[in-house]
Amino acid sequence: MTITISEQAYRELFQEIQESDPSLALLDQKSGNFVGHDIIWRYPSRFGQGFVREISLRDGLDLAIANYQLHDDIISESSDFEHPLEYTFNIADGYQNSANTIPYHLYGSGVAPGECWKQFAKQRSMWVSVHIEPEVFQSFVGNTTEQVPEALQHLIGNPNQKYYVRPGQATQAMQSALQRILHCPYQGFTQRMFLEGKVWELMALLLEQEVETQQSKQTPTCLKPDDIERIHQAKAILLQRLNNPPSLKQLAQQVGLNECTLKRGFRQVFGTTAFSYLHHYRLEQAKQFLASGEMTVAQVAQSIGFARNYFTKAFCQKFGCTPGAYRKRHR
Structure with a gap:
């Protein structure tokens, strides 16, 4: 109720x-x-x-x-x-x-x-x-x-x-x-x-x-071409590890940038922070999974690395309905 x-x-x-x-x-x-x-x-x-x-x-x-x-x-x-x-x-x-x-x-x-x-x-x-x-x-x-x-x-x-x-x-x-x-x-x-x-x-x-x-x-960070390439590499790593993303420090180490350059550079290249980008992408992926009807809500949450309750809350905040209601609507 x-x-x-x-x-x-x-x-x-x-x-x-x-x-x-x-x-x-x-x-x-x-x-x-x-x-x-x-x-x-x-x-x-x-x-x-x-x-x-x-x-x-x-x-x-x-x-x-x-x-x-x-x-x-x-x-x-x-x-x-x-x-x-x-x-x-x-x-x-x-x-x-x-x-x-x-x-x-x-x-x-x-x-x-x-x-x-x-x-x-x-x-x-x-x-x-x-x-x-x-x-x-x-x-x-x-x-x-x-x-x-x-x-x-x-x-x-x-x-x-x-x-x-x-x-x-x-x-x-x-x-x-x-x-x-x-x-x-x-x-x-x-x-x-x-x-x-x-x-x-x-x-x-x-x-x-x-x-x-x-x-x-x-004052946008002055990025070298190599920095931009590494920032795109960082994005790719995040998207490959949806259900277990690295921390910002770990991500910076993996792509060979210092944490500050990665943080500022990611915002400059993609217009948002690394984890805001990841959060948005996870929910967009979840929406596609739910629309296909091939996975349960719990399975979708697990696939994108969210606990079930947190997934429901985040999905509702972004799309205005629960994952279950969205899946039912598109089946």
Whole structure:
């Protein structure tokens, strides 16, 4: 069964739990009592099981950690709303794909357009998300956007315009910081100090990638003919190893390029990152396999190197229907 609900009504269900029985909705992790800066919202039993933990590290800086599983598919609808800076790491997706890479999204401040998004039943959702108000971000450099480096000014652009968003893959340094957040060894005052440090460490790592991304758009890498040939070789290797692709470091070693040249060069030659290209190709191949009707959904997922649940989610996001529905439609 699929449940369709507005984002506001979805949030109100959590509020109803708090009002009917605060012990079910708002718990301090150590004492079981309500505290304003560290709240655990238990999932309504009609939807699933698990929690979303919200930690206010300071005014304008909030950390959320989620771990839950739904009983039914949920379609949530939202209207336009004002959006702060944000980054979100989808940890469960990293566990479910063959390369064990953790995808993330970096958002600038601005207007988030209303959308309709789907969460799937029986699929574990684990994510870490950080919200940063623009003035908190600006406090590191001053009170005016002119003092923010030019390559980052789009992150705190016009609040009346659509926000900026960029997907990416977590580096090893990012994954290490995430694990420290998830397994924080401290409590109370020292916990907040520790978590805030890790939150800004992650932001610094993301901004490093963001500056690199913006600069590569403005000043394309000067590629030698031999480099271009090696980049095409790297693409061929990825397509030959759909169900077990090498890491970017391994791929660079195989074609004889350094990792930075391969990363920037691949974007310049093909207009996207190596693993975004691979992700797109895998799903296009899956669509062809499903249309032929010769393979089951599980077999298709295995052939392209995706776990079944992750495949369903990725396919639905790209094509607007489940793999099973697509296969049935074309049989």
